[in-house]
Amino acid sequence: MGIALQTSPFFQVLEYLAIFFCGLSGGLAAIRKNYDVLTIMITAWLTGLGGGIIRDLMLGAIPPAGVSDIGSIFTSFAAGILVALLHPEVDKLKWTMLIIDALSIGLFAVNGASKALMYNMSGITAVFLGTFTAIGGGTIRDMLLNDVPQIIRDRHWYIVPAIIGTIFTVFVWRLEQYKAISFQTEFVLDAGIVVLVVLLRLASVQFDIEVPGALQRNKT
Template sequence: MLTDLFSPSVQHSLDLVGIFVFAISGALLAVRKNFDVFGMTVLAEVTALGGGVLRDLIIGAEPPAAFADLGYFLTPMLATLLVFFLHPEVERITKAVGVFDAAGLGLFCVTGTMKAHAYGLGLTFAAALGVATAVGGGVLRDILAHEVPSLLRWDRDLYAVPAMMGATMAALLIHFDALSATTSVIPVLTAFVLRLLSMHFHWRAPRAWHRRSAAAEEV
């Protein structure tokens, strides 16, 4: 279990940081969509907790952690209040928010993989749920905001690929019985750095070969 690698207080603190940053991105999208404060809260909660709830429901961890820990539930509300009152200032530091979002991506893809494996899933499916933990909330956020999920758009910097790398590395460490508090940092940092590099250099996944150039671009 996760507590074998990190103390409960450390794990809880890391989770709250990741939840807070993901919630910020959800609340900011709600502002851009001209949602009211309730809509902002919903998007913040879904973005921050959606992936973890999906994972916990699939592996049978009931109730999901999001509904068993008041801190998990209240942290997105705190993020919503921050954006509600200070969204121009928060918008101006979107690059910094992007860095923390990348850190949350790296953390959640690894901890999601570890938790799924601890509940009995094979390594392949555990890694898949690790990716879902990291990116699922963003997909639900975009769907609720009536947008094509950024995860599926070719004109967005790599997001799922860094999560896949981190989750796969975590699964390999588990397979070789090499996962520890120290080695678990490696896949987290890999996903984090890869996401930062993709943001800086605008790396994107390739589209279909021989794609008709005359086809309309969707933006």
């Protein structure tokens, strides 16, 4: 799968799309608070690439892609510039943004878990690092802007689909590793995981499915 991610133009394009749309939503967070263009660029970059930086530091993949892969860096900056110019339009695309955001969670979850597995990490480490890739950038951005991070504020399913996506990714990777499925099947299944993550996220927002709180008991 990891190799598929690297070699398939389809996945490559989707990965840059994830960075790009993460960048849009990151830049928009800064615009809404009336910050300057530089802050917009920083938050676009951080949201698009911050999760991957955490993953790479924990993998020992030095230097992290977020400060060295020119394509990724320029993609996030392009998103920042675009949103600085076109923010009234972008701001109107509520559902579009929600879908795009969900898509980036799905793509990053599959991508992050796969990169960890390529580095010979265990399944549980891959689940952690895939989840960090999916939600890390937005979390650092919110900490920098002094907000409570979205993973905490948003009671809808946000981190749950990411975790489910990474678990499936590990499972599919193992199937391919033990030759139970072909490389092509893995490829298709990974794409399916991305779609599943998107649907879980959107369903949770649409039907108002929330993660429950701590157990409440009657005070007697």
